[in-house]
Amino acid sequence: MPIEIGTEYTRQYNEFDGDTFTWKMHTHCDQIAQKLINFKECDDxxxxxxxxxxxxxxxxxEITGLVSSGKSLSEMLDVVRKELKL
Structure with missing residues (x-):
């Protein structure tokens, strides 16, 4: 999702297999990722x-018992953020 001007975000500079890139993420999305993703299971x-x-x-x-079809990422993030108390 776009990061609006003035919004706090996390920025990383990365090198992988000879390539370099910058990764930017909303601070709250970074916090959610830290809670939900097992980084040891990721390929790299x-x-x-x-x-x-x-x-x-x-x-x-899992939280709602509903299918996510038709829901935007933003809507789902709001529910997940509240559940994780972020």
Missing amino acids: GGASSDNFYWSVVYKYE
Whole structure:
């Protein structure tokens, strides 16, 4: 999701297999990722945006007992943030 101007975010500079890139994430999304993702299970020790998205989907469905179809990531994040008290 876009990071609006003035919003607090986390920024990382990364090097992997000779490539470099910058990863930016909302602070609250970083906190959610730390709670939901087992980084040791990720292929390269890091989580992708897909890992994050599906972790949020699974947690949302676990919390609500509802299917996530038709829900935006933002809507699901609100529910997950409240559940995790972030």
